[in-house]
Structure formats: structure tokens, C-alpha cells
Amino acid sequence: MKAFADEFRTHVTTQPAGTLGYLDPEYYNTSQLSEKSDVYSFGVVLLELVTGQPPAVPVSDAESVHVALWVRRRLSEGDIASVADPRMGGAYDVNSVWKVAELGLRCKEQPSRERPAMTDIVAELRESLQLEVSYAMGYYSSSVSTSAIDLSTASAGLQSDEKPSDRLGQKAALELQQQHVDSESSATVGPAPR
Numbered sequence: 001m002k003a004f005a006d007e008f009r010t011h012v013t014t015q016p017a018g019t020l021g022y023l024d025p026e027y028y029n030t031s032q033l034s035e036k037s038d039v040y041s042f043g044v045v046l047l048e049l050v051t052g053q054p055p056a057v058p059v060s061d062a063e064s065v066h067v068a069l070w071v072r073r074r075l076s077e078g079d080i081a082s083v084a085d086p087r088m089g090g091a092y093d094v095n096s097v098w099k100v101a102e103l104g105l106r107c108k109e110q111p112s113r114e115r116p117a118m119t120d121i122v123a124e125l126r127e128s129l130q131l132e133v134s135y136a137m138g139y140y141s142s143s144v145s146t147s148a149i150d151l152s153t154a155s156a157g158l159q160s161d162e163k164p165s166d167r168l169g170q171k172a173a174l175e176l177q178q179q180h181v182d183s184e185s186s187a188t189v190g191p192a193p194r
Contacts, residue, residue, distance in 0.1 A: 026040075036112035050083065050101050
């Protein structure tokens with residue numbers, strides 16, 4: 001996106017350029033770039049992260065559909081497990097994954113004025129992260145003694161706007177994960193490395 005010189009400019013007219021699948025159709029049709037064009041592209045990235053699928057999902061040897069259409073069809077069946085990246089091995093909070101998938105779809109709304117603002121997206125992602133932390137605490141506490149680590153620090157940074165250098169909560173969660181991996185070295189936890 002291009003930075004605007006003042007608050008009165010709402011878009012910039014440019015020749016359409018970008019990667020297919022991520023490119024806002026409204027921008028492609030009008031050549032008007034706006035902050036909502038970035039929201040569209042970010043929505044595609046969210047859907048990729050949740051599904052593990054590329055922007056063009058192959059449905060047969062000769063046909064592919066956009067990841068948003070693929071997700072929308074599967075969500076209409078009410079089965080989040082068919083949407084979630086199978087490499088996560090079911091180790092996720094269902095509500096969190098559902099929330100992120102729906103958020104990704106809302107980022108692609110037409111017309112673009114129906115798309116959420118990035119501040120709203122960040123707030124919703126923070127809520128999803130809190131659900132995941134709660135899920136992870138319950139998952140790990142059932143198999144690892146939590147007396148060595150204060151689990152409340154894992155979500156402490158989520159309650160306030162922490163600085164990037166304040167990673168105490170993340171460190172505690174990583175230590176907890178490492179203990180679990182060490183105790184069950186044959187079990188795979190979380191998504192597989194890409």
C-alpha cells in the first residue's frame with residue numbers, strides 16, 4: 001500500500017500489479033489502490049495460514065478454486081476440521097480456528113467498504129490467540145506438571161500491549177512445550193514445520 005500525504009486522499013490510481021490470488025479484484029477493476037486492498041490480501045494470507053492451502057486450491061486435475069471459496073463451502077457444512085490444516089494434528093482450539101477463518105473471509109468482502117479495518121483485525125486476532133493459549137494450557141497441563149512454570153505468565157502479555165522485547169509469556173509457553181516434547185518425544189505437537 002502507498003502512504004497517503006493527507007487524510008483527504010482515499011486512494012491512489014496505479015496500474016494493477018500484484019500476485020494473482022492476493023490481488024484485490026476491486027483494485028484490479030478500478031486501478032484504485034486503498035488500505036482495503038491490503039486488507040483483502042491479508043485475508044488471503046489468514047486463510048492460507050489456517051488451511052495450509054495455496055490461494056488457488058486444486059479441486060480436480062483441471063480445476064482450482066480460490067481458497068476463500070473453498071473455505072466458505074466447507075464452513076457451510078459446519079466442519080472446521082475439514083478447513084483446518086491437517087498438519088496441526090487437531091491441536092487447536094476449534095473456536096479460534098473458526099474465528100480466524102471467518103475473519104479471513106470478511107477481509108475479502110465486496111465492496112471493499114464492508115471489509116474490517118486493520119485495528120479490528122488485530123483485536124480479533126488477539127482474541128483468537130487468547131483462545132489458543134487457554135487451549136494450550138489445558139492441553140499441556142493434562143500431560144505435564146505445571147508446578148515448575150507459572151502458566152499465568154504465558155497469557156500475561158496478551159492482556160496488555162506488550163513491547164516486542166517483553167517475551168516472558170512466550171518464553172514460558174515455549175518452555176512448557178519443550179517439556180512436553182521431551183517427555184513424549186514420539187508425539188507431534190502443533191503444526192508441522194513448513
